[in-house]
Amino acid sequence: MFKALVVDIDGTLTDKKRAINCRAVEALRKLKIPVVLATGNISCFARAVAKIIGVSDIVIAENGGVVRFSYDGEDIVLGDRSKCLRALETLRKRFKVELLDNEYRKSEVCMRRNFPIEEARKILPKDVRIVDTGFAYHIIDANVSKGKALMFIADKLGLDVKDFIAIGDSENDIEMLEVAGFGVAVANADEKLKEVADLVTSKPNGDGVVEALEFLGLI
Numbered sequence: 083m084f085k086a087l088v089v090d091i092d093g094t095l096t097d098k099k100r101a102i103n104c105r106a107v108e109a110l111r112k113l114k115i116p117v118v119l120a121t122g123n124i125s126c127f128a129r130a131v132a133k134i135i136g137v138s139d140i141v142i143a144e145n146g147g148v149v150r151f152s153y154d155g156e157d158i159v160l161g162d163r164s165k166c167l168r169a170l171e172t173l174r175k176r177f178k179v180e181l182l183d184n185e186y187r188k189s190e191v192c193m194r195r196n197f198p199i200e201e202a203r204k205i206l207p208k209d210v211r212i213v214d215t216g217f218a219y220h221i222i223d224a225n226v227s228k229g230k231a232l233m234f235i236a237d238k239l240g241l242d243v244k245d246f247i248a249i250g251d252s253e254n255d256i257e258m259l260e261v262a263g264f265g266v267a268v269a270n271a272d273e274k275l276k277e278v279a280d281l282v283t284s285k286p287n288g289d290g291v292v293e294a295l296e297f298l299g300l301i
């Protein structure tokens with residue numbers, strides 16, 4: 083009954099050290115439905131991961147700020163990076179900010195997790211928000227989320243967003259789980275994500291992905 087799957091990368095297919103779970107990779111390869119990867123990471127990283135896992139080359143990158151429909155296609159930018167760069171200047175006045183992959187980002191700003199995020203939230207302008215993926219902080223356009231990007235993709239593919247199962251681990255996955263037809267939080271997920279999930283797996287990371295796919299009768 084579900085027609086497609088969207089799955090987060092870090093903390094979901096990978097563990098804390100970013101090592102990929104090979105059981106999850108094999109399970110995803112076996113699926114008969116399209117698998118879309120959705121990550122806070124940059125588009126070229128997402129595409130490379132999709133390619134080597136062997137899933138569809140439709141990807142959501144930069145927390146929904148960038149989507150791409152094919153490996154050799156073009157990035158579609160859904161977020162306004164200028165808002166994020168302005169917000170970055172506000173943060174820089176208060177914290178020592180270290181940027182990550184700045185030269186490749188098209189819609190957002192990514193930073194090392196080395197300052198108090200709650201303090202940052204208090205001073206950021208309202209046209210952006212800051213999300214903690216457990217791997218990095220991201221300043222994203224307030225109009226952007228993995229959930230909105232998923233709706234955009236579903237529409238282009240002629241699917242209903244409710245046809246998707248979504249699996250994730252952190253707060254940047256909340257909207258994606260909310261809009262999907264069935265949301266899964268892996269055992270290591272943030273409490274906030276578990277609250278919006280239809281299923282919380284007993285196993286963490288990739289083992290949780292396999293558990294969810296078995297639960298849904300997909301493998």
Ligand SMILES: O=C(O)COP(=O)(O)O
Pocket residue numbers: 090091092093094120121122123124215216217218219252254
């Ligand atoms: O790039 C990050 O911060 C992690 O991203 P992901 O968990 O959405 O894959």
Ligand SMILES: [Mg+2]
Pocket residue numbers: 090091092093094215250251252
């Ligand atoms: Mg994640």
